[in-house]
Amino acid sequence: MTRRIVARLLTPTDFAPFGQVIEAAGAPDRIINAGRCGRFHDRARPEIEGRTGISVFRSETVALPYSFTLVERHPLGSQAFLPMAQDPFLVIVVPDAGGRPGAPLAFVAAPGQGINIGRNVWHGVLTPLAGPGLFAVVDRCDEGPNLEEYLYDEPWTVVAG
């Protein structure tokens, strides 16, 4: 039996239980630089125990349908993925069900959308759908274990919406 997930477009409302969408949406909160630049201020809520760092991830792309069994979470901090190219990426997040991941959800982030995944929120690994697969990542860069992995017995398959 295939377990199918239909990917939907990423919206702040749908993503709210899992974290924040980071994008230049709506009117800017401030206009700066003599009118040349809009600041969409403070669009994420990083929650990181220990030192916050900035890294770069470079990932191979994936295609839909996309099957996976592995999800993970980080007990000591949120993790922001900020795409460095104007390409969509797939976002897999999972409600917790009593300390284990439940049934996953899948979103497609449009070009220009980044995300901040909340601390201890189950999620899939980085899955760019096109482009160079380059992301700036804001997360915990400190000593100590900060990774919990879970393998489903059977794969989930994400299909286009």
Next chain:
Amino acid sequence: MTRRIVARLLTPTDFAPFGQVIEAAGAPDRIINAGRCGRFHDRARPEIEGRTGISVFRSETVALPYSFTLVERHPLGSQAFLPMAQDPFLVIVVPDAGGRPGAPLAFVAAPGQGINIGRNVWHGVLTPLAGPGLFAVVDRCDEGPNLEEYLYDEPWTVVAG
């Protein structure tokens, strides 16, 4: 008298007095996600007093030659600019000369390069050279003044190298 600055390509070594270049350069520090992804780990040194936030800036582009009189600095924190598109941007930084900015330097960041400008380092405003002008920004999102501006008496003009 025109005061000319010749822009050079951004390199970590040349930029080191002012901050860090954030890019997927060299070999990844870790291979993750079952071999599919390289992590270029902990490539910046954010130094932020108070709460760290993530914002998005959307700026008009500029063209070379580019003239400016204004520079600024942030006494309470570093500021990272992470381009959300594969386009070059101009980076203007200035050595301090006894509490005032000295003579500026100009760099052109290549597609795929972000920067973290150190706390209290004089710099120009955001100046994308092409593209949508979208940047994720990691800086202080907290109350209280964190901006010092300086206007040169005469403009500086950045020209292509």
